[in-house]
Amino acid sequence: MTSAAATTDPGAPAAARIIMHVDMDAFFASVELKRRPSLRGQPVIVGGRGDPARRGVVSTATYEARVFGIHSGMALRTAARLCPDAVFLPVDFPAYHEASAQVFECLAAVSERLQPVGLDEAYMDISHRSDDPLGIGRRLKDDIHTATDLVASVGIGPNRLLAKIASDLEKPNGLTRLHPADVPERVWPLPVRTLHGVGPRTAERLAGLGVETVGDLARMGRDGLSTEFSPRHAQSLSDSAHGIDERPVQTERVRKSIGRERTFQQDCRSSGRLDHEARLMLDEVRGRLTARQLGARTVTVKLRYRDFTTHTRSQSLASATDDHEALAALVRQCLFAHRLHRAVRLLGVQLSGLTPL
Ligand SMILES: [Mg+2]
Known part of the structure; x- marks a missing residue:
């Protein structure tokens, strides 16, 4: 009886978590290039009906198109102005769903504690695995590539926040692990928008306080932030700047x-x-x-x-x-x-x- 009580001791420190974030590189565009290899190396933009004269936004652009400043959510018309030589393709969801299902089969083999984020992105809790997290990530990238001929970036961290930042740090084809001790060197130089929960409006309010980078935010501290934000919001911003994030990986059985x-x-x-x-x-x-x-x-x-x-x-x-x-x-x-x-x-x-x- 006492041993059962001991395992649920609320005072016991929580075991360190290991979270993996997997994000397919330029997913829709990569699926398109797979069936149109002649377009490789060209700026390719997938969005709407694939016609920049008509309404619609960019869903994905290849890295060759991104150097022109093109990003997801941009109006197709704007993208055509920035990169007149780009090849525009219509969105083909059935094809992306099919590729996504293959990717998720590979992910499910790594951990059942899996939280999908859209078709091409997921968090996994791999705390229960005893093998080297970077090795798990490397094998997963290989498995995905073998199954789909597509490239994923993998980030590993003690929580979702740092895992997601890690997967983005060396994109495309990245494999990066961030430890809490890496935060000052690798995360503080990044713009505040990198942090989960900092949208355009919060970023604007932070800019008003002279906060541009995550490091600025960390130095401002909770007290400095509470002149502009509610105590709760100030706390969560300050936590994020220090790489603290308690959100669990939410396994979903039913679509949300x-x-x-x-x-x-x-x-x-x-x-x-x-x-x-x-x-x-x-x-x-x-x-x-x-x-x-x-x-x-x-x-x-x-x-x-x-x-x-x-x-x-x-x-x-x-x-x-x-x-x-x-x-x-x-x-x-x-x-x-x-x-x-x-x-x-x-x-x-x-x-x-x-x-x-
Ligand atoms: Mg992606």
Whole structure:
């Protein structure tokens, strides 16, 4: 009895964790190059319908295109201006899903404690493995390459924050381990945006305090930050700057959300049209919900305006449902909580809090 109590002693220090972050390099573009080898070495941009004259954003660009300043989320038209010689290809999700499934088979063989982030990225908790983490990473990269002919970057750290930073440090084809002691030398020179949780708005507020790099943030400390941020936010920023992150790897058995987004060919200024489109999107998303015999508790409606600012509104029910009218009512509440008189370029409807019914 005493030994059982000892194993759950809340005062015992938590064992050090080893977290791996795997991120495929230029994933969509690499899948495309695999079937179009003649395009290798050229700037290739995958996005929308592959036509820069039409609406759509860059999903992925090859490294040859990135040197022109092209990045994910950029309007295709802007990308065409920056790199007129780029080859534009349409997004082909079935092909990426297929490659992704092969990648995840390789990942699942390494650890069951696996948290997917989109099609081409995942965190794994490998604390339970006794072999050398860098060796695990090297073999995993080989396995992925053998199975898919695609290249992954792998980062290893004591938590998700540092594992993700590590996977990015030597991209493409990187394999990097960060220990807490490496933070001042390797992480502090990086821009604050590198840190999980520091979006454009937080970065702007930090710039107002003279904070540009992670090191600046670490030196500012919690107290210096609390002039601008809530005590909780100041604490979490300061923790991140010191490489501290307690978030667990969240193994998910059921998908967390399903949704649909649509970029309009021309900005939409009609609330009636948005209402109609949102309804059509809900119909489609709800079809996928019922096909999986799931209910949803939360509805989120996302709008992206012409200036690319993005706003989301969510509403939740007390329990999950697949009832069409109940979900449609929430969609409308969320939609009309937005400012609809502005020019809208993208509309999204998402269902989350999914539970088997
Ligand atoms: Mg990637």
